[in-house]
Amino acid sequence: MADNHNEGHIGYPGYFGVFAILVAGTIFTYFSSFWDLDSIFPGANTLLALLIAFTKMTCVMLFFMHVYWSPRLIWLSVVASLFWLAIMFAYTMQDYFTRGSGVFSS
Amino acid sequence: MASHEGTHEEFHYHAPGLQHQFEDMKQQEESVSIGMWMFLVQEIMFFGGLFSAYLVFRSRFPLAFAEGSNHLDPFWGGLNTLVLIVSSLTMALTVFYAQRGNRNMQVLMIVLTMIFGATFLGVKLIEYTDKYNNGLIPVTGWNKRIKDTGASEHTAETSPAKDAAFVLPLVETRTSAAESATHEIHPNPKGEFQWNYGSHVFDYAIEKEKTSGKAYLTQSERIGYFSNGAFDPNKYRDKIRIFFYIYFVMTGLHALHMIIGLGVMVWLLWAAFRGTFSSDYYAPVEMSGLYWHFVDIVWIFLFPLLYLLGRHFLHS
Amino acid sequence: MQNVDAIGSADLTGPTKTNYLSNGFTLKSWLLTKDHKRIAIMYLITISLFFMAGGLYAATIRLELLTPDTDLLTSATYNKVFTQHGILMIFFFLIPSIPAVLGNFLLPIMIGAKDLALPRINLLSLYIYWIGGALTVYALLQGGVDTGWTFYTPYSTTFSNSYVMAVGLGIFINGFSSILTGLNFIVTVHTMRAPGMTWFRLPLFVWAQYATSLVMILGTPVIAITVLLLAIERTVQVGIFDPAIGGDPILFQHMFWFYSHPAVYIMVLPGMGVVSELISNFSRKKIFGYEFIAFSSIAIAVFGFLVWGHHMFVSGQSIYAGMVFSFLTMVVAIPSAIKMFNWSATLYKGSISYDTPMLYGLGFMGLFLIGGLTGLFLGSLGLVVHLTDTYFVVAHFHYVMVGGQVIAYLGGLHYWWPKMTGRMYSEFWGKVSAMLVFIGFNLTFFPQFILGYQGMPRRYASYPAELQVLNIFSTAGASVLAVGFIMPLIYLVHSLFYGKKAPDNPWMLPGLEWRTSSPPPTENFEKMPVVTWEAYEFGEESGLDLDEARRRESVTTVS
Numbered sequence: 001m002a003d004n005h006n007e008g009h010i011g012y013p014g015y016f017g018v019f020a021i022l023v024a025g026t027i028f029t030y031f032s033s034f035w036d037l038d039s040i041f042p043g044a045n046t047l048l049a050l051l052i053a054f055t056k057m058t059c060v061m062l063f064f065m066h067v068y069w070s071p072r073l074i075w076l077s078v079v080a081s082l083f084w085l086a087i088m089f090a091y092t093m094q095d096y097f098t099r100g101s102g103v104f105s106s
Numbered sequence: 107m108a109s110h111e112g113t114h115e116e117f118h119y120h121a122p123g124l125q126h127q128f129e130d131m132k133q134q135e136e137s138v139s140i141g142m143w144m145f146l147v148q149e150i151m152f153f154g155g156l157f158s159a160y161l162v163f164r165s166r167f168p169l170a171f172a173e174g175s176n177h178l179d180p181f182w183g184g185l186n187t188l189v190l191i192v193s194s195l196t197m198a199l200t201v202f203y204a205q206r207g208n209r210n211m212q213v214l215m216i217v218l219t220m221i222f223g224a225t226f227l228g229v230k231l232i233e234y235t236d237k238y239n240n241g242l243i244p245v246t247g248w249n250k251r252i253k254d255t256g257a258s259e260h261t262a263e264t265s266p267a268k269d270a271a272f273v274l275p276l277v278e279t280r281t282s283a284a285e286s287a288t289h290e291i292h293p294n295p296k297g298e299f300q301w302n303y304g305s306h307v308f309d310y311a312i313e314k315e316k317t318s319g320k321a322y323l324t325q326s327e328r329i330g331y332f333s334n335g336a337f338d339p340n341k342y343r344d345k346i347r348i349f350f351y352i353y354f355v356m357t358g359l360h361a362l363h364m365i366i367g368l369g370v371m372v373w374l375l376w377a378a379f380r381g382t383f384s385s386d387y388y389a390p391v392e393m394s395g396l397y398w399h400f401v402d403i404v405w406i407f408l409f410p411l412l413y414l415l416g417r418h419f420l421h422s
Numbered sequence: 423m424q425n426v427d428a429i430g431s432a433d434l435t436g437p438t439k440t441n442y443l444s445n446g447f448t449l450k451s452w453l454l455t456k457d458h459k460r461i462a463i464m465y466l467i468t469i470s471l472f473f474m475a476g477g478l479y480a481a482t483i484r485l486e487l488l489t490p491d492t493d494l495l496t497s498a499t500y501n502k503v504f505t506q507h508g509i510l511m512i513f514f515f516l517i518p519s520i521p522a523v524l525g526n527f528l529l530p531i532m533i534g535a536k537d538l539a540l541p542r543i544n545l546l547s548l549y550i551y552w553i554g555g556a557l558t559v560y561a562l563l564q565g566g567v568d569t570g571w572t573f574y575t576p577y578s579t580t581f582s583n584s585y586v587m588a589v590g591l592g593i594f595i596n597g598f599s600s601i602l603t604g605l606n607f608i609v610t611v612h613t614m615r616a617p618g619m620t621w622f623r624l625p626l627f628v629w630a631q632y633a634t635s636l637v638m639i640l641g642t643p644v645i646a647i648t649v650l651l652l653a654i655e656r657t658v659q660v661g662i663f664d665p666a667i668g669g670d671p672i673l674f675q676h677m678f679w680f681y682s683h684p685a686v687y688i689m690v691l692p693g694m695g696v697v698s699e700l701i702s703n704f705s706r707k708k709i710f711g712y713e714f715i716a717f718s719s720i721a722i723a724v725f726g727f728l729v730w731g732h733h734m735f736v737s738g739q740s741i742y743a744g745m746v747f748s749f750l751t752m753v754v755a756i757p758s759a760i761k762m763f764n765w766s767a768t769l770y771k772g773s774i775s776y777d778t779p780m781l782y783g784l785g786f787m788g789l790f791l792i793g794g795l796t797g798l799f800l801g802s803l804g805l806v807v808h809l810t811d812t813y814f815v816v817a818h819f820h821y822v823m824v825g826g827q828v829i830a831y832l833g834g835l836h837y838w839w840p841k842m843t844g845r846m847y848s849e850f851w852g853k854v855s856a857m858l859v860f861i862g863f864n865l866t867f868f869p870q871f872i873l874g875y876q877g878m879p880r881r882y883a884s885y886p887a888e889l890q891v892l893n894i895f896s897t898a899g900a901s902v903l904a905v906g907f908i909m910p911l912i913y914l915v916h917s918l919f920y921g922k923k924a925p926d927n928p929w930m931l932p933g934l935e936w937r938t939s940s941p942p943p944t945e946n947f948e949k950m951p952v953v954t955w956e957a958y959e960f961g962e963e964s965g966l967d968l969d970e971a972r973r974r975e976s977v978t979t980v981s
Contacts, residue, residue, distance in 0.1 A: 015202065019195045026187045026409075030180060033414035045418055049410035056406045064198040065399045066392075071136075073612065074143055081147040084640050085154045087727055091746075092158055092676045095731065096165065098742035127537040127614070137539040137613040144605040148639045155647035155677055159662065162673050245658040330668050344667040351660040355651070 010063065018063045025056045123387045135389045142393040146400050149363075153404050156356050160411065163348055166326040170345035172416025173307040177242070178353070179233070183413035186229050187405060193222035194402045200374075201395045204388035209381050212391070216375045219398065223368050230361050237350070241292070241300035244351040249300070254293035299350070301343040308342065310419050353412050360408060363401045370394050441844065441941040456541035457944055461548050462527035463842070465518060470911070472514040472555065477907065479507035484866075484900040487893050492883040500883035501568035502584065508571030510562075513593050514555050516827055517685065520692035521603055521638075522551070524834045525631045527842055529607060531935045531942060532625050534616025534951045539609040543602050551599035558592030561585040570881060572682070575663035575674040579655040586656055590649045597642045597649075600688075604638030607631050616934075618953035625933060625957055626702075626715050630695020633719035637684045637691070637726060645681035648674065672738055679730035687726040689823050691719055693786065693830030694761055700783030700833050701765045703931045705772025708958040711764040718757035725754040735806045744803055751801035758794055762787065777929075778852030782833025785860045789825025793818055796871065811881075814874025817867045825863055832859070832910060839914065840924030844941040847917040851909060858906030865899025932964040 010017075029052040037044035062068040067078060128134040164171045200215035234243075241249040292302045308331065311322040323331075331342050374394050377383065383391055442459045445451070452460055482503050486494040495503065526544065530537055538544050561567070567589045569578040578586050611624070611632050651662065652674065661667040663674045702709040709715065731739060731747030765787055774780065796818040799805050809815060840846055869892040878885050885893070927936040932955065938947050955964035 011202070012199075015195060015198050018198075019191065022191045022194075023188060026184060026191065029410055029414065030184045033180070033410070033417040036418045038418065046415070049414055053407050053410055057403045060194060060399050060403055060406070064194055065396055066201075070139070073140060077140075077143045077147050081150045081640075084151060084727065085157070088151075088154055088158055088644070088680055089161055091728065091731070091743075092673075092680075093161060093165065094746065095672070095676065095739045095743035096162060098740040125541075127535070127539065127541060133613055137609050140612055141540055141543070141605055141609045144608055144639055145601075148601050148605070148643045151640055152643035152647055155644045155651075155680075158677065159651065159673060162670065163662070163668075166670075167668060244660050248658075326668070341668075344661070347660065348662055348668060351662060355654065 014063065018059050021059050022056050025052050025059075028052060123382075123389075131386065138389050138393060142396050146396060149400060153356075153359070156352070156359065157407070157411075160352050160356065163352065164415075166324060167330060167345040167348070168324065168416070169307050169311050169322075169327060170331075170342060171349045172419055173303075173305065173342075174346045174349035174353070175413060175415035176307065176417060176420060177303055178413045179236075180413045180417070182229050182233050183409050186226050187409045189222050189226050189229070190402045190405050193219045193226070194399055196222065197395045197398045201388070201392050204378070204383050204391040205385060207383075207385040207388075209378065209383075212378045212383065213375065216371055216378055220368060220371045220375070223364060223371065223398075227361060227364055227368075230357065237354075241294045241298065241302070242350055244299045244347045244354065246296055246298045249294060249297040251297040252291060252294040254295050299343075299347050301339075301346050305337070305339065305342055307416055307419050308337070356408055356412065360401065360404055363404070367398050367401050370397060440943060441939060442944045443844070443941050445944045454545075456537065456545060458526050458530055458538045458541060458544055459842070459942065459944075459946075461544050462523050462525075464548060465522040465526060465551070468552065468555065469515050469518055469523065472510050473907075475559075476507055476510035476515055477904065479503050479510065481900065481904060483507060484897040486883055487885070488897050490885050490887045490890050490893075495883060497883050498568060501570075501881070502566040504881055505567050505570050506562050509558065509567070509589065509593070512571060512685070512689070513596055514551075514558065516689045516823060517600055518551060518603070519827065519831050520696060520834060521607070521631060521634055521688075522547075522599075524627075524696065524831070524838065525607060525634075525692065526603070528838060528935055529610060529628060529631055530614065531938065531946050532628050532933065533611065533614060534619050534934055534947065534953060535610065535614035536945045536947075536950070538606050539614050540606050543606050547599045547602040547606070550595055550602065554592045554594070554596030554599060556592075557595065558589050561588035561592060564588070572678065573649075573652060573674075574678075575652070575655070575671045576665075579652060579663055580659065587653050590653050590656075594646050594649045594653075597646045600638050601642045604635035604642075607635040608639070616951050616953055619934075622713065622716070623953060623955070623957050624716075626698035626709065626712065626719075627695040629716040630691050630698070630719050633723040634688050634691045634695075636720075636723045637688050640727065641681040641684040641688075644677060645685070648677040648681070651677070672734070675734050675737055676730070676739075679733045680727075683730035683733060684723075684726045686819070686823070687722055690790070690826050691722060693790075693827035694719065694758075696830040696834035696837075697765065697783050697786045698761075699933075700779050700830075700837060701768050701787075702958045703837075703929065703933070704777060704780035704783065705769050705774050706960050707768055707772035708956075708960060709764065710767035710770075711760075712957065714760055715764050718760045721757040722754065725750065725757070729754050729801075732801050732806075735803060736810050748801055748803050752798065755794060755798055755801075758790075762791060762794075776853075778847075778849060778856050779833045779837035781853060781856040781860075782829050782836065785856065786826060786829045786833065789821055789829060789860075789863065793821025793823075793825055796821065809874060811879055812874035813870040813878045813880055816880050817870035817874060820867045820870075825867070829859065829863075832856075835910070835914070837929075838935070839917070840928045841935055841940045841942070843918055843921075844924050844939075845917045845921030846924050846928060847921055848913050851913040855906050855909035855913075858902055858909065860906075862899050862902030862904070862906050866896050866903050867899070869893070869895045869899075932959050 029049055032048055032052075033045060035045075037048060061078060067074055124131055124134060128137065196215045196218040200212055200219060203211040203215060237243055238248070239250050243249050292300060294300055314320070315322045330345060331337055333341060371394070374391060377390065442457055445457075446455075452464065455461060482495070483500075486492070486500060486503075488494075492500065526538070562585075564585055567573075567582070567584045567586055569582050569584065569586060573586065573590070611628060615624075654660070655663055662669040663671050665671060698709060698715055728750045729747055731743055732751045735744050735748075796814070800809055800815060800818055836847065836852055873885075873889055873892050873896075874880075876889060878889050924940040926939050928940070929936070934951060934953070937951065
């Protein structure tokens with residue numbers, strides 16, 4: 001009996017709860033894209049959208065993909081792959097951000 | 107175990123599906139799980155490369171990207187997001203039922219997942235067809251060829267079906283309202299990429315620069331949109347074309363993964379229907395689920411990054 | 423019945439038992455096998471073919487460069503020749519070499535498992551390798567590519583008239599072979615270790631394969647997407663790499679080198695793993711600083727992802743980025759240096775026997791040292807402006823890739839040949855060819871450092887007349903090197919038919935792979951081992967019978 005699986009004990013209420021969060025996140029991201037948040041600081045809209053997307057991803061990973069109940073190696077794989085993405089983005093962009101002519105104006 | 111000598115008293119229960127290289131199911135499940143996650147790590151880096159390209163171009167030409175993004179319909183994009191989320195739910199429930207050995211519910215959930223997956227692809231088809239009709243595919247010859255009849259046709263009455271793709275039922279936008287008033291059919295004899303929707307985001311940004319004194323254009327844009335000091339719509343169009351290129355490659359690759367996912371679901375359905383899975387052996391269901399959820403996660407990021415950019419410029 | 427506890431007691435005169443080679447003789451039993459050892463042998467044959475093909479291209483290059491003029495080949499053809507030399511050698515020989523041949527064969531045995539965790543994935547990996555290779559070879563035969571193995575845009579996307587798409591597709595497909603192998607190794611090391619085989623009892627070869635596998639799965643998908651974008655760009659000319667419409671050719675380079683730099687660590691880490699085995703075992707001394715070497719493999723794998731910009735110093739990337747990458751390039755040299763020090767310390771007061779594998783191992787240490795140090799030259803922002811795209815770079819990477827991984831590969835092949843084939847090769851010819859390889863290699867590539875410093879550009883079919891003497895030395899060295907490489911082919915194949923039958927443990931060593939028959943049975947061990955000893959344990963604790971070892975040492979010097 002594969003009883004090292006204690007995942008999925010969230011059952012129907014749990015799954016539908018996560019589902020509700022995901023749907024709420026989608027609706028929120030949709031409508032917030034129409035608000036002019038860039039007056040707070042530039043890039044605020046994008047940041048909010050990414051934060052919402054991140055939250056949704058975390059929910060799907062932890063609960064639908066059972067990472068919450070998975071061995072530490074799986075946690076490490078997830079974190080490591082996100083970290084590697086960050087390396088790729090950061091190190092590529094540090095070139096573009098620092099070019100003499102300036103990618104971003106002041 | 108390689109050697110069974112002296113163990114005849116023990117009854118070696120070989121769970122169904124136990125492969126020869128493993129000692130027991132636990133080892134097999136652990137291996138298969140780590141293997142699948144390593145595959146997903148690899149897939150993350152695969153899509154990551156595209157996100158990198160997106161990041162570079164978006165940071166150089168934010169206005170062109172916003173302009174292009176404003177012409178994607180967030181209704182369809184949002185609908186697709188919801189569809190995928192529902193399919194993720196049904197997929198998670200498939201695993202749930204597989205764990206409990208409930209064959210009928212498993213099969214039902216897989217079928218539902220497939221229906222939603224197919225819906226996603228159907229919506230994508232609608233969107234892509236719309237792009238095809240409007241000359242937004244960034245490759246010459248891949249758009250609908252519209253003969254040049256000499257005079258551009260103005261239809262005062264808009265056909266609701268055609269505009270439904272652009273006009274959000276609930277929220278009338280500045281641009282779409284303007285467009286629906288006079289819908290021009292632009293000739294496109296070579297099926298080229300065309301940008302016939304003006305430069306509203308750019309105009310907005312220039313206006314804001316003048317009124318607020320803050321810089322709204324990047325350095326690359328100050329060079330990239332202008333020729334001889336004046337705004338050059340062709341150069342602007344080229345940058346928007348890059349946006350659509352990235353849009354098509356990212357969503358296309360994603361759609362390809364969905365199609366593969368549906369293929370996996372077909373196999374899973376067949377296997378589940380035959381009662382292959384039980385509470386002892388359901389790892390393939392779980393692994394297929396991991397893949398499906400991953401494809402969902404990629405879309406969760408694609409949707410805001412492609413559809414919702416700079417929407418507040420013109421629609422707030 | 424193999425007794426895993428007391429080694430050296432194999433019965434040489436008993437009836438031959440079935441082993442993985444005699445377990446089925448049909449083509450189907452080989453092509454549809456799930457046995458990692460058979461898959462390793464099939465890889466061995468294929469990569470040897472690719473090595474020979476790449477070597478032919480190398481010979482052509484060196485022949486052309488005998489004279490300063492472009493006389494043997496036209497420039498256009500020369501472009502194709504060096505490109506194809508690079509592509510075949512890097513993607514189809516070096517990257518799979520040690521992992522797919524030695525790793526596939528030995529990893530399960532070294533950890534005491536029956537097979538890899540995912541044998542069907544292993545077979546799929548082989549098939550994908552064949553398909554990618556076949557497509558590439560087909561494209562090369564049709565007319566090949568002339569863009570350089572680096573496929574820089576916009577030449578490769580817009581101007582080149584060669585088979586960029588087909589070769590790119592071949593490389594794309596081949597990448598998945600790499601990914602699946604890496605995936606398999608990671609899973610196997612995590613889940614298939616025998617009882618008692620803790621992480622820190624693993625042979626360092628296994629640690630090195632694990633680190634390599636990390637690089638494979640994190641890096642290879644990025645080259646896959648890069649090649650895909652390149653192919654799309656080439657077909658539809660959208661222009662994300664075209665500056666005229668706002669695209670950026672440097673983006674291609676960033677994405678390309680994000681993989682290709684870690685790829686060079688795929689092309690050295692496994693070699694370092696082999697060398698750890700060779701140095702320790704042929705000094706009959708426990709390796710010095712086991713944990714340091716193990717962790718330095720992981721460190722190289724991780725830090726290797728942070729330095730790719732050092733291939734792009736003069737490309738137009740920002741100076742600031744250049745400084746960051748330069749600094750990190752210096753940092754990434756540190757784990758490699760740690761290994762060198764540990765190997766040297768292992769040799770100290772060891773009981774060194776200069777068998778062929780050890781000659782290769784020592785050769786690695788010397789050649790990789792030179793290669794690695796010259797890498798630091800190239801990582802210095804000031805120097806690199808002078809040395810970029812010259813023969814200095816060519817010499818550097820050949821020292822680390824050929825003087826490094828190829829030498830280690832040959833060393834490992836010789837070391838484990840008795841285990842893999844059940845035959846002893848000729849030790850005399852082994853030593854001769856090792857010396858020829860070492861001498862030939864240095865004669866070929868050392869002058870290239872000087873040539874590069876004097877300004878000879880790479881990828882040119884012609885050069886200033888005053889540089890001819892050194893080029894002649896280089897080509898002469900290449901001839902010697904070629905002989906050195908061809909000889910093993912002859913005597914190793916000869917040994918398959920006429921070689922002395924190998925005992926289970928010809929070198930009298932404590933490793934787990936030596937506690938099963940040569941060649942091993944299909945399930946690797948007759949009785950699955952339980953490990954109670956540390957790695958590289960040369961004393962009594964490992965069950966090694968020292969008197970027996972001394973008595974049988976004569977076995978290792980049989981010619």
